[in-house]
Amino acid sequence: xxxxxxxxxxxxxxxxxxxxxxxxxxxxxxxxxxxxxxxxxxxxxxxxxxxxxxxxxxxxxxxxxxxxxxxxxxxxxxxxxxxxxxxxxxxxxxxxxxxxxxxxxxxxxxxxxxxxxxxxxxxxxxxxxxxxxxxxxxxxxxxxxxxxxxxxxxxxxxxxxxxxxxxxxxxxxxxxxxxxxxxxxxxxxxxxxxxxxxxxxxxxxxxxxxxxxxxxxxxxxxxxxxxxxxxxxxxxxxxxxxxxxxxxxxxxxxxxxxxxxxxxxxxxxxxxxxxxxxxxxxxxxxxxxxxxxxxxxxxxxxxxxxxxxxxxxxxxxxxxxxxxxxxxxxxxxxxxxxxxxxxxxxxxxxxxxxxxxxxxxxxxxxxxxxxxxxxxxxxxxxxxxxxxxxxxxxxxxxxxxxxxxxxxxxxxxxxxxxxxxxxxxxxxx
Amino acid sequence: xxxxxxxxxxxxxxxxxxxxxxxxxxxxxxxxxxxxxxxxxxxxxxxxxxxxxxxxxxxxxxxxxxxxxxxxxxxxxxxxxxxxxxxxxxxxxxxxxxxxxxxxxxxxxxxxxxxxxxxxxxxxxxxxxxxxxxxxxxxxxxxxxxxxxxxxxxxxxxxxxxxxxxxxxxxxxxxxxxxxxxxxxxxxxxxxxxxxxxxxxxxxxxxxxxxxxxxxxxxxxxxxxxxxxxxxxxxxxxxxxxxxxxxxxxxxxxxxxxxxxxxxxxxxxxxxxxxxxxxxxxxxxxxxxxxxxxxxxxxxxxxxxxxxxxxxxxxxxxxx
Numbered sequence: 001x002x003x004x005x006x007x008x009x010x011x012x013x014x015x016x017x018x019x020x021x022x023x024x025x026x027x028x029x030x031x032x033x034x035x036x037x038x039x040x041x042x043x044x045x046x047x048x049x050x051x052x053x054x055x056x057x058x059x060x061x062x063x064x065x066x067x068x069x070x071x072x073x074x075x076x077x078x079x080x081x082x083x084x085x086x087x088x089x090x091x092x093x094x095x096x097x098x099x100x101x102x103x104x105x106x107x108x109x110x111x112x113x114x115x116x117x118x119x120x121x122x123x124x125x126x127x128x129x130x131x132x133x134x135x136x137x138x139x140x141x142x143x144x145x146x147x148x149x150x151x152x153x154x155x156x157x158x159x160x161x162x163x164x165x166x167x168x169x170x171x172x173x174x175x176x177x178x179x180x181x182x183x184x185x186x187x188x189x190x191x192x193x194x195x196x197x198x199x200x201x202x203x204x205x206x207x208x209x210x211x212x213x214x215x216x217x218x219x220x221x222x223x224x225x226x227x228x229x230x231x232x233x234x235x236x237x238x239x240x241x242x243x244x245x246x247x248x249x250x251x252x253x254x255x256x257x258x259x260x261x262x263x264x265x266x267x268x269x270x271x272x273x274x275x276x277x278x279x280x281x282x283x284x285x286x287x288x289x290x291x292x293x294x295x296x297x298x299x300x301x302x303x304x305x306x307x308x309x310x311x312x313x314x315x316x317x318x319x320x321x322x323x324x325x326x327x328x329x330x331x332x333x334x335x336x337x338x339x340x341x342x343x344x345x346x347x348x349x350x351x352x353x354x355x356x357x358x359x360x361x362x363x364x365x366x367x368x369x370x371x372x373x374x375x376x377x378x379x380x381x382x383x384x385x386x387x388x389x390x391x392x393x394x395x396x397x398x399x400x401x402x403x404x405x406x407x408x409x410x411x412x413x414x415x416x417x418x419x420x421x422x423x424x425x426x427x428x429x
Numbered sequence: 430x431x432x433x434x435x436x437x438x439x440x441x442x443x444x445x446x447x448x449x450x451x452x453x454x455x456x457x458x459x460x461x462x463x464x465x466x467x468x469x470x471x472x473x474x475x476x477x478x479x480x481x482x483x484x485x486x487x488x489x490x491x492x493x494x495x496x497x498x499x500x501x502x503x504x505x506x507x508x509x510x511x512x513x514x515x516x517x518x519x520x521x522x523x524x525x526x527x528x529x530x531x532x533x534x535x536x537x538x539x540x541x542x543x544x545x546x547x548x549x550x551x552x553x554x555x556x557x558x559x560x561x562x563x564x565x566x567x568x569x570x571x572x573x574x575x576x577x578x579x580x581x582x583x584x585x586x587x588x589x590x591x592x593x594x595x596x597x598x599x600x601x602x603x604x605x606x607x608x609x610x611x612x613x614x615x616x617x618x619x620x621x622x623x624x625x626x627x628x629x630x631x632x633x634x635x636x637x638x639x640x641x642x643x644x645x646x647x648x649x650x651x652x653x654x655x656x657x658x659x660x661x662x663x664x665x666x667x668x669x670x671x672x673x674x675x676x677x678x679x680x681x682x683x684x685x686x687x688x689x690x691x692x693x694x695x696x697x698x699x700x701x702x703x704x705x706x707x708x709x710x711x712x713x714x715x716x717x718x719x720x721x722x723x724x725x726x727x728x729x730x731x732x733x734x735x736x737x738x739x740x741x742x743x744x745x746x747x748x749x
Contacts, residue, residue: 050583112536158473188613260686
């Protein structure tokens with residue numbers, strides 16, 4: 001919106017500025033804000049199992065979204081079509097991207113595949129509905145965007161043309177989401193076969209009036225050349241691999257065969273780099289814009305028209321769109337109050353738990369202290385007894401010694417008495 | 430010197446019993462023989478190319494004039510094309526039965542039924558000829574001797590359709606599963622895939638040719654065991670020639686190398702060809718005639734009290 005204002009300003013007042021104002025800095029500000037906010041992107045992959053979808057995702061984003069411990073959905077056999085979502089946070093150069101990969105295991109794998117596209121359509125519609133409801137709320141502080149921005153459809157490399165299932169699926173989804181068809185496992189085809197196959201597919205796509213994602217033309221001539229080159233290569237023939245192999249001294253990602261190495265990032269071998277550049281480096285924002293401005297608006301007008309036209313809502317909506325703002329505010333207030341109550345209850349719970357814990361700890365330390373007290377007392381008593389014993393022994397010894405001394409004394413006395421007697425006897429004579 | 434079995438006495442002088450082999454050979458060469466092969470699999474798996482490569486000539490339905498980019502038919506069709514090939518004085522009437530539309534629809538329930546019907550129709554034709562009062566000297570044999578089933582090289586496991594088809598048809602025809610377009614997989618992926626496929630076949634109780642129960646003696650068993658270990662063969666087909674190391678070889682030229690069809694390090698086409706044509710061709714016909722056909726015949730004769738006009742038919746003179 002800000003950029004539009006700037007353009008209008010320039011149109012009406014084509015004046016040269018007499019000095020540096022500084023609004024040229026605006027893109028930087030927008031950029032900095034976006035970087036702080038981070039980006040979101042939702043990518044859906046659809047195709048039969050065994051076409052290398054998981055490997056391609058791992059190769060595109062250079063992460064092991066699907067690894068041996070958490071194998072891709074294809075490795076787990078499914079009986080019905082499921083829609084599974086995995087989120088991963090990718091950081092690069094200070095920019096943060098919340099990437100959501102939506103996978104559809106079981107698609108096209110059963111014997112009877114009628115309506116196997118229905119779960120996919122339901123998923124896309126439900127995400128649009130969530131966004132519509134979030135947009136219609138009175139309090140729109142947080143509006144997470146989980147809409148599917150791009151759907152990569154994997155075509156099996158038969159070399160002949162599209163299968164009835166491919167045509168049906170693309171026909172039903174081309175006006176709900178950006179569909180980008182890819183030729184999977186393109187290392188099956190020789191370059192000539194690949195060219196013929198691509199031509200055949202584009203012919204059939206035009207025949208059945210399928211609207212695949214169109215790359216927008218830009219004013220820049222160079223960019224246009226690039227865009228035209230991409231358009232000529234549609235549908236892109238890709239090969240995926242995360243195994244690094246050494247070729248002529250260079251380390252490349254590829255697939256090793258007895259007759260050579262098919263390099264993933266070699267433009268002459270497959271269109272993987274084109275896909276990656278297009279998807280991530282140049283057109284990611286455009287995919288989001290088209291989703292928002294075209295597919296989502298289509299959904300929204302269809303949904304709202306269904307409600308207002310009939311008066312009765314034929315679709316399964318939450319009915320938030322038909323009420324007056326006041327009623328909606330009341331509803332939101334109620335929701336908020338309930339949320340608060342719940343949080344309160346939770347906090348009380350947590351508090352009680354903590355109190356219990358503390359009490360238990362105190363009791364434990366009390367018991368410990370008691371124990372130690374007991375032990376010290378016992379130690380003391382033991383020492384006391386020991387001392388008593390020693391004292392007794394000592395007393396005994398003393399008594400003995402005294403007894404002995406007395407005897408000695410007595411002896412000495414006796415001895416002196418007899419000497420006296422003898423002396424007396426001696427003097428008379 | 431000839432030796433009589435049972436009698437235990439050696440003959441004095443050369444009789445010439447062993448020339449019977451030569452006589453048989455001459456007769457066979459004059460008469461030629463029939464071989465009917467059916468190819469089943471999703472479109473785009475290289476069935477026609479493989480058959481052309483196997484018999485080194487343009488024998489598939491595609492070469493017989495059908496356009497390359499014909500639309501996928503709405504229902505399964507059975508198209509049979511016959512050619513007479515000659516090699517070393519031996520004439521073979523090869524009939525390739527193609528099944529376009531198999532597994533290509535959105536709803537593939539019962540897509541095996543037209544195929545099953547066709548196979549049984551051929552047995553019925555043969556049976557009718559056999560019970561006729563005045564029989565032809567050589568009953569034309571249109572029975573399917575071998576059905577090659579093409580497995581999609583997903584690298585994961587068999588698809589439900591594959592298992593359903595093979596379960597239902599392994600008792601009425603010889604099924605040989607092959608992994609089509611195997612240049613999609615690296616060697617490790619191929620080994621893992623084959624192991625998983627073998628395990629799934631075992632778990633489903635599917636007996637593919639060569640069936641274990643029909644091994645006649647130890648020699649057969651050991652030969653067939655080796656083949657069973659290597660099955661399903663991972664094949665690549667091509668009818669274009671390229672120059673590799675001074676030799677002209679059949680192959681596929683990609684930007685990173687040439688896949689040689691007959692190089693055993695690249696794929697198992699040579700093994701399949703040797704197995705199918707050079708060693709087990711006659712055995713395929715015999716198993717079809719002695720076992721699959723007999724099963725069908727017994728079933729037919731037991732229901733509805735048998736065929737008219739003849740009810741008992743003991744002698745089974747095979748005109749192969």
